[in-house]
Amino acid sequence: MDSNTPKDTDGAPENDGGFQVHDRRVSQADESSTNEAPEEVVAAEEPTPTPEEKTQAEPPAPSRFSRLIASLHMTALYHLGLVPGPQGEKPTPNLAMARENIDILLELKEKTRGNLTEPEAALMSQAVQDLQHHFVQAAMSTPPENTNQGGPGSP
Numbered sequence: 001m002d003s004n005t006p007k008d009t010d011g012a013p014e015n016d017g018g019f020q021v022h023d024r025r026v027s028q029a030d031e032s033s034t035n036e037a038p039e040e041v042v043a044a045e046e047p048t049p050t051p052e053e054k055t056q057a058e059p060p061a062p063s064r065f066s067r068l069i070a071s072l073h074m075t076a077l078y079h080l081g082l083v084p085g086p087q088g089e090k091p092t093p094n095l096a097m098a099r100e101n102i103d104i105l106l107e108l109k110e111k112t113r114g115n116l117t118e119p120e121a122a123l124m125s126q127a128v129q130d131l132q133h134h135f136v137q138a139a140m141s142t143p144p145e146n147t148n149q150g151g152p153g154s155p
Helices: 028-033 036-044 051-057 064-079 095-111 118-141
Strands: none
Touching: 064 095, 064 118, 095 118
16 A cells, blocks of 8 residues: 555545445454453344244245145136136136146045145135036036037047
């Protein structure tokens, strides 16, 4: 450093309005004179919550299985013509595809019986009941030419 470089009040070189660096580290000489401060800081810190306290404070995130159920439910509702598509378009009912999603949920319900948490089991039952109800209504009210019941590959 040049001895002609102007110095700031803290002894650091003066900067011309650009980037400044200030060393805020404590030297060993400064640390020995302030040994009481760290103890006060430690005493002022709040205790770390236990895992039990964390679970009580925050609602649990939905499981992947619950998201799978919700996804199949929404897909079936889409194929029943009850929810808009991704671009906001009204879908044409496709009862064959809706039935496929309902059948997948029924199979999952059967295969996972006894292995689900209470909320997952309730979600599964509610989704299946809801879809079966809407499927019957859609089947009764949809004219046969608009149902696409032939499935994939049919004219």
